Amino acid sequence: MFEKLYDEHENVHIRFLGFMTHENRYDFGVIYTNMFFGKPLVVCMQTGRATLLGPDDVENTQHLQEIFKLVSEEEANDLAQFFKFLVPQTSSVHAEHEE
Numbered sequence: 001m002f003e004k005l006y007d008e009h010e011n012v013h014i015r016f017l018g019f020m021t022h023e024n025r026y027d028f029g030v031i032y033t034n035m036f037f038g039k040p041l042v043v044c045m046q047t048g049r050a051t052l053l054g055p056d057d058v059e060n061t062q063h064l065q066e067i068f069k070l071v072s073e074e075e076a077n078d079l080a081q082f083f084k085f086l087v088p089q090t091s092s093v094h095a096e097h098e099e
Contacts, residue, residue: 008035015086016045021078030086040087044068058083 010033018027027045039052051057051067058064061076064083070076 010034017086019082021075024075024078026079026082032088038088042083042086053083053087055087055089058087 013032015030015032016028017030018025020026025046029043029045031041031043033041036052037054039054039057041050042053043050047069049068058080061073061080064070064079065073065076068076068079070079
């Protein structure tokens with residue numbers, strides 16, 4: 001027996017991005033939704049690791065390093081710079097990320 005907590009349907013904007021630094025290649029899927037207080041769901045396509053990221057989370061490089069199992073602080077800083085352009089500053093995510 002289970003108790004359903006929610007069952008929402010939503011058309012979302014999904015963006016797939018790949019980039020390279022001097023040392024690594026990254027491939028991410030970013031799911032922009034109005035769920036989760038407007039934080040996008042960021043999925044590493046290589047490892048399957050995922051997290052919700054808001055503007056404050058992007059600034060926390062230690063959090064990025066732990067979630068994505070990054071070896072160095074430099075890698076976390078690279079990702080933080082990259083995510084700053086992907087994570088909306090407000091909760092109205094659909095209007096900001098439609099192309």
